[in-house]
Amino acid sequence: NAGVMQNPRHLVRRRGQEARLRCSPMKGHSHVYWYRQLPEEGLKFMVYLQKENIIDESGMPKERFSAEFPKEGPSILRIQQVVRGDSAAYFCASSFDRGEYEQYFGPGTRLTVT
Amino acid sequence: SQQGEEDPQALSIQEGENATMNCSYKTSINNLQWYRQNSGRGLVHLILIRSNEREKHSGRLRVTLDTSKKSSSLLITASRAADTASYFCATDAWNQGAQKLVFGQGTRLTINP
Numbered sequence: 001n002a003g004v005m006q007n008p009r010h011l012v013r014r015r016g017q018e019a020r021l022r023c024s025p026m027k028g029h030s031h032v033y034w035y036r037q038l039p040e041e042g043l044k045f046m047v048y049l050q051k052e053n054i055i056d057e058s059g060m061p062k063e064r065f066s067a068e069f070p071k072e073g074p075s076i077l078r079i080q081q082v083v084r085g086d087s088a089a090y091f092c093a094s095s096f097d098r099g100e101y102e103q104y105f106g107p108g109t110r111l112t113v114t
Numbered sequence: 115s116q117q118g119e120e121d122p123q124a125l126s127i128q129e130g131e132n133a134t135m136n137c138s139y140k141t142s143i144n145n146l147q148w149y150r151q152n153s154g155r156g157l158v159h160l161i162l163i164r165s166n167e168r169e170k171h172s173g174r175l176r177v178t179l180d181t182s183k184k185s186s187s188l189l190i191t192a193s194r195a196a197d198t199a200s201y202f203c204a205t206d207a208w209n210q211g212a213q214k215l216v217f218g219q220g221t222r223l224t225i226n227p
Contacts, residue, residue, distance in 0.1 A: 004156075006138075033214065041219055043204075055209075056212060056214065059214075083196065102162065108155070
């Protein structure tokens with residue numbers, strides 16, 4: 001039973017480029033959460049999605065960031081025109097349902113903006 | 115502001131000793147969870163304790179919760195080198211009927227052989 005999968009594991013982008021981060025939830029899970037971890041800090045919630053719906057994006061920066069979870073395929077976190085401050089580890093988690101269900105985390109994508 | 119705050123920020127002990135980490139939070143919760151993160155890796159769920167529970171055990175882990183003080187502690191007994199990692203507490207926050215996790219800054223635990 002494969003866990004949450006994220007790719008790429010490491011991503012290097014120059015300032016101004018776009019970054020696309022992918023997350024495939026655990027089998028049977030249709031709820032996806034994205035978190036960002038800055039160096040030496042804890043994780044901060046960004047967005048929660050169900051299939052084809054954004055449910056809670058209260059943690060997403062207002063500009064340049066977007067997320068989707070299409071009917072088919074992985075969830076995508078997209079960062080346009082990246083800046084150095086976007087350098088961080090981005091983690092995806094999935095759960096079986098909304099509510100008090102355990103969230104299972106992927107290994108993360110480490111984005112470095114040069 | 116950040117919900118959970120861990121204390122200490124860093125802890126270094128000898129193998130075999132017990133390690134205690136504390137977490138304080140600010141608002142009411144339904145549950146509190148502890149996670150471990152090895153360097154450069156993802157998070158591993160350790161234990162969930164609900165607001166109506168006071169103590170929970172899992173192997174060498176013991177978690178306590180004091181809702182009156184808005185605090186929790188994680189005790190690792192008989193520590194091993196493999197326990198070296200960062201430990202985070204996470205409290206639940208609700209929006210649109212869904213739970214999101216609010217993490218503290220973490221405690222970096224080092225077990226010296």
